[in-house]
Amino acid sequence: MDSSQVVNLINYAAQQKKAEKILILDISQVSLIADYFIICSGRSTVQVKAIAEEVIRVMEEQLTRTPRAEGLREGNWVLLDFGDIVVHIFQEAERQFYNLERLWGDAQVVDLPVG
DSSP states (O other): OOHHHHHHHHHHHHHHTTOEEEEEEEOTTTOSSOSEEEEEEESSHHHHHHHHHHHHHHHHHHHOOOOEEESTTTOSEEEEEOSSEEEEEEEHHHHHHHOHHHHTTTSEEEOOOOO
């Protein structure tokens, strides 16, 4: 499975837990740290954790890939690092404060199917 298919799988997993404002950035041309960032929001710490746990579950079951995870206990900003793909799951206030979309504004936005 190539990176774009993995991104699609993560996108689908996040949607299953009602992630909002999912944004996928191809950062491969502007950074060496990863190929893609997936940024999304949850309405509460419970939802942020649920989104993260679903992404982890799907990736472990489908691809036997386990991320380095940060922020899972707090549930304000969870970072899941799969190496080539980094997933950022925010509560909306945290997302607005850190504004990764602006920080990585030179990255290409990737359109993927919804649902």
